[in-house]
Amino acid sequence: MGHASMLNRPEQDAGKDVWNAYLHERANIAGDVEDLWCHDMGCAAWIVVRRNTISHTIYEAKLANEVRDAD
Amino acid sequence: MRIEGKGHIDRAQPIEFHFGGEKYSGFQGDTLASALLANDVHLVGRSFKYHRPRGILTAGSEEPNALVTIGEGAEREPNVRATMQELYAGLQATPQNAWPSLKYDLLSMNDALAPFLSAGFYYKTFMWPKSFWEKVYEPFIRNAAGLGALSGAHNPDTYARAFAHCDVLVIGGGPAGLRAARVAADAGLDVILADEGWELGGQLLSDSAEIEGQLAGDWAASEAQALSEMENVRVMTRTTITGAYDGGTFGAIEKRGTHLANPKGALECFWRITSKRAILCAGALERPIAFTDNDRPGIMNAGAVKTYLNRFGVSPGQSIAVFGNNDNAHQTARELIAAGVKVAAVIDSRTQAQVNVDAPVFTGSRVIGSKGRLRVREIAIETDGETRSLEVDCLAVSGGWNPTVHLTCHMNARPVWEPSIHCFVPLEGAVPGLMVAGAAAGIFSTHGCLQSGGRVAATVARDLGKSPEDPKTPHSQNQSYGIEPLWDAGGTKGPWGRAWLDFQNDVTTKDVRQAAKENYASVEHMKRYTTQGMATDQGKNSNVGALAILADATGRGIPETGTTTFRPPYSPVAIAAMGAGAQGKGFAPQRFTTSHTATVARGAPMIEAGLWYRPSFYPEVGETHWRESCDREVNLVRNAVGVCDVSTLGKIDFQGPDAASFLDFIYCNTFSTLKVGKVRYGLMLREDGHVMDDGTIARLGEQHYVMTTTTAAAGQVMKHLEFVHQCLRPELDVSFISVTEQWAQFAVAGPQSRRLLNTLLDEQINDADLPYMSCGEIGVSGVAGRLFRISFSGEHAYEVAVPARFGDSLFRLLVAQAEALGGCAYGMEALNVMRIEKGFITHAEIHGRTTAFDIGMDRMVSQKKDCVGNTMSRRPGLLDDTREQLVGFKPKGHAQKLSAGAHLYNDGASPVAENDQGYVTSVAYSPSLETDIGLGFLKGGRARIGETMRVVDALRGIDGIVEICGPVFLDPEGDRLRG
Structure with missing residues (x-):
């Protein structure tokens, strides 16, 4: 699903620039990223995965709802 | 010809086989290639472009020329390497890319046209006129250029997929691999040793060298035996590791039945092997040397000649010359002489070479040409400034060795040029967890390979927490190599002086130089312009040679020129093996509703809806067209009652x-x-x-x-x-x-629907208790269920749900009761007609580009609360009155057909993209209105009801006039729903 920034949904009245950035603007990073993954054919969990797009190394994976709760 | 006393073949077991319609004989332990050479057959194929005669070049999976079709009929397998095909009784092999026969190939006229067919010829010639491409040029090229053909029949062979896990995966079972597997296994690690051959040993099988006082092949056999007896070792022969992937995962193809006359079970198995560590011991591949007419049958790699001699007891000729730029080539000459084969000459390009061979020796000399139509008969040698010719029936060539670095490049790394041995070696750490040993790491002596295999395995064992003893390397020879580069030995100048690099795709040194001249100077551009390395061997024999020529032509060094990208698979893998289990019905899972059996029994044609199977319609006796059934079903629902499974x-x-x-x-x-x-x-x-x-x-x-x-x-x-x-x-x-799976749900629709349900419900329902858009718990013939008064047909209708185990019996009961009331079961066609009549949308309308505004539902977007999509749905661009809006269509004037996908234009406007006003998404013939009707989108459509538009479907040749109307064709007030 792309960047874990999808977790940070703006308020309804945040304005079109904020909403546009939330929905459409993603950095295409060669290096460390935080992704949102879905365990689609399994337990249906959404996971925040910290990984490297060059080496494919996975540093850490957390359940998305726990990341949200910690915010 | 066979050499007595040589080879690992079983002379007690002769095997008959066919090649190109002729009957031949070989032995158990032969490959098709070795058996053909034993019968003095060199000519095995034709090249791709010029249809030049082609002979066996190698003895391994890198073979570019000896591609044949094995078997007949639906089971036939094209593009099989004769060098990898084990001989079995009754094997039928057919040569490819030659017509009418190998010896007289009519398309070899391409060869006569060769001066006009150089690199980029297709790009330059077949571009003009443009209209000729599809009809003239492409069919011609496709006919003329080709390898083996598929049978066109359903593949009856079975394939399998499997998974394996281990501590250490050892890739390749030559000297380094055998040693690495042994040391790792002795340290207590779980080991998988995979080799593409059927016998472990690799180069050792081709060697007459000694290890620990044993013949190399015998030492390999005893090591293989010892490994196979260890519980922590799994030996996988006939298994090629085809790709390196993330997390220590490797793909592998295991040939399980291709060596058998009557294979049982899966023919091939595709493995995914996950390992903590891997040791690449894939060896090295010999490279040819380019010189004029170096492509004749009988001109082979020197190492392959040695393999045929030592492993199969076959000499590929009676008078053989050896040409090389390194010491390794001399070994071939020495062993041929020891076996009693005449070595006509040893030609070494190095002026200072020490050639210790009992044959005529030419140092500082080169082979610059050859003669012989279907097999080499004479070679030209340039020595001391003069040219000599020499009669031979085989030439063994060695341009040096390239480490098999492929797997180390599968995760984006590029190999590194090693100037001391003039080849690319793997980049350290290229694949996480993978180390390289032996010839694959650029170590070209038997002793060196054994030593590096053991040492790397010991390192790996220590990494994995074991304490291996210091491995003692078995005693063997340390052969010299002493290579000096020789890429292009030259030869005849002019249009006919062609020195081949890629034998299968007919790429010559001239093509590469021409690409450079036309500024296709990057190695990737050169590859695509010339097709160099794009044949089935993926440039294993030719890439390094080609880029050396390119480096020379562009004045850059080889390291600056670089290599093209090696990608998986290492050697071809049948798609059928990767997709094992997914052929035919296994292609996708099938989901059946609980009414499936009863529906199929009624003869309903089933259509796929995602993974589900749903009935199109339920034909009655005498109905010959789906429209007859569909119209009847619609009429019965509208006038009596219908039943439809909506569980999906x-x-x-x-x-x-x-x-x-x-x-x-x-x-x-x-x-x-x-x-x-x-x-x-x-x-x-x-x-x-x-x-x-x-x-x-x-x-x-x-x-x-x-x-x-x-x-x-x-x-x-x-x-x-x-x-x-x-x-x-x-x-x-x-x-x-x-x-979804737990509840079986059926629509019961039509004016008689309540009456029908009341025959089955434990408690009667009436309109006051269950008005339109209400629901409740009910008992259906004693089964607890749910009843929803909703309608997708526009009729007074219900959906009744019961636990899925009661679905089959409830469906049968509902249909029987419907038929008793003059109704029927109805399928997707009728369902679709009725929803279009009512203007109800499906994903034909909500196809991802439509908004609530477009379908006239923007007032549903609540302004009192936040919801997904709320903010962005109010963007001005999504609420613009000129947007395409949902409308209905009716054909105007004489009866015309509508079609989904047709586009709308203003009456009188020409049907071009600039004038596009909208499009039709759904159409149906409405038996209720006795006309075609359609739904679709029209720019500013809601304000244009009553307008007349032109409708054009260029694909189906429909051009007509429609009237724009509201999307609801039937009962816009909804009286029938509530009645």
Whole structure:
């Protein structure tokens, strides 16, 4: 699903620039990223995965709802 | 010819086989290639472009020339390497790319045209005129150029997939691999040793060298035996590791039945092997030297000649010359002489070479040409400034060795040029967890390979927490190599002086130089312009030579020129093996409704809806066209009653104190205000404001809802719900689960629907208790179920749901009762007609680009609350009056057909893209209105009702006139629904 920034949904009245950035603007990073993954054919969990797009190394994976709760 | 006393073949077991219609004989332990050479057959194929005669070049999986079709009929297998095909009794092999025969190939006229067919010829010539491409040029090229053909029949062979795990995967079972596997296994690690051959040993099988006082092949056999007896070792022969992937995963193809006359079980198995560490011991591949006419049958790699001699007891000729730029080539000459074969000359390009061979020796000399139509008969040698010719029937060539670095490049690394041995070696750490040993690391002596295999394995064992003893390297020779580069030995100048690099694709040194001249100077551009390295051997024999020529032509060094990218698979893998189990019916899972058996028994043709199978219509005796059945079903629903299985709609059950709040956030309209026992239509948006899906939501209790989704979007919606709950609203206390499979649900529609249901319900229903858009718990013939008064047909209708185990019997009961009331079961065609008549949308309309505004439902987007898509749906661009809006169409004037996909233009405007006004999404013949009707989108359509438009479907040749109308054709007031 792309960047874990999808977790940070703006308020309804945040304005079109904020909403546009939330929905459409993603950095295409060669290096460390935080992704949102879905365990689609399994337990249906959404996971925040910290990984490297060059080496494919996975540093850490957390359940998305726990990341949200910690915010 | 066979050499007595040599080889690992079983002379007690002669085997008969056929090649090109001729009968030959070989032995158990032969490959097709070795058996053909034993019968003095060199000519085995024709090249791709010029149809030049081609002979066996190598003795391994890198073979570019000896590609044959094995077997006949549906089971035949094209493009099999004769060098890898084990001989079995009755084997039928057919040469490829030659017509009418190998010896007289008519398309070899291409060769006569060669001066005009150089690199880029197709690009330059076949570009003009443009209209000729599809009809003239492409069919011609496709006919002329080709390898083996598929049978065109369904493949009857079976394939398998499997998984394996280990501590150490050793790739290749030559000296380094055998040693590495042994040391790792002795240290107590779980080892998989994979080799593409059927016998472990690799180069040792081709050597007459000694290890620990034993013949190399015998030492290999005893090591292989010892390994196979160890419990922590799995030896996988006939298994090629084809790719290196993330996390220590490797792909592998195991040939299980291709060596048998009557294979049982899976022919090939595709493995995924996950290992903690891997040791690449894939050896090295010999490279040819380019010189004029170096492509004649009988001109072979020197190492291959040695392999045929030592492993198969075959001499590929009676008078053989050896040409090389390194000491390794001399060994071939020495062994041929020891076996009693005449070596006509040893030609070494190095002036200072020490050639210790009992044959005429030419140092500082080169082979610069050859003669012989279907087999080499004479070679030209340039020595001391003069040219001599020499009669030979085989030439063994060695241009040096290239480490088999391929797997180390599968995760993006490039190999490194090693100037001391003039080849690319693997980049250290190229694949995490993978180390390289032996010839694959650029170590070209037997002793060196054994030593490096043992040392690398010991390192790996220590990494994995074991304490291996210091490995003692078995005693063997340390052969010298002493290579000096020689890429292009030269030869005849002019249009006929062609020195081959890629034998299969007919790429010559001239083509590479021409590419450079035309500024295709990057190695990747050169490759694509000349097709160098794009044959089935993927340049294993020719890439390094070609880029050396390119480096020379561009004045750059080889390291600067670089290599093209090696990608998986290392050698070809049958798609059937990777997709094992997914042929025919296994291609995708099948989902059947509980009414499937009864429906099929009624002769209903089934159509796929996602993974589901649903009936198109239920034919009656005497009906010959689907429209007859469909029209009848529509009429019976509209006038009596019909039954339709709607279980495929996604059904999701929500429970919890925050279920209402969650649904309010999911849907653009409000569900917290829905009363218990009521049903409401819901529209779901994507966050970007476009429509995702629609459906009905029933409130069964204060904290209990059931949602339906469309059949098509059920999976997508479920994932979306999980995303919203886990990622956006984790604080909401709600649980939900798909119950699509748990409930069988049937639509009962038509004026007689209540009467029908009342024959089956434990308690009678009436309109006051169960008005339109309400729901409740019911008993159906004693079974606890649910009843929803909803309608997708526009009729007075219900959907009745029971636990799935009662679905089959309830369906049969409902249909029997419907028929008793003059009704019927109805299928997707009738369902579709009735929803179009009512202007109900499906994913034909909510196709991802439409908004609530476009379908006339923007007022449903509540302004009182936030929901997914709320903010973005109010972007000005999504509320523009000129947007394409949902409308209906009726053909105007004489009877015309409408078609979905047709586009709309203003009456009189020419049907070109600039004039496009909209398009038709759904059409049907309405038996109720006795005309075609359609739904679709028209720019500013809601304000254009009554206008006349031109409708054009260029694909189906339809050009007509339609009248724009509202999207609801039947009963716009909804009296029938509520009645």
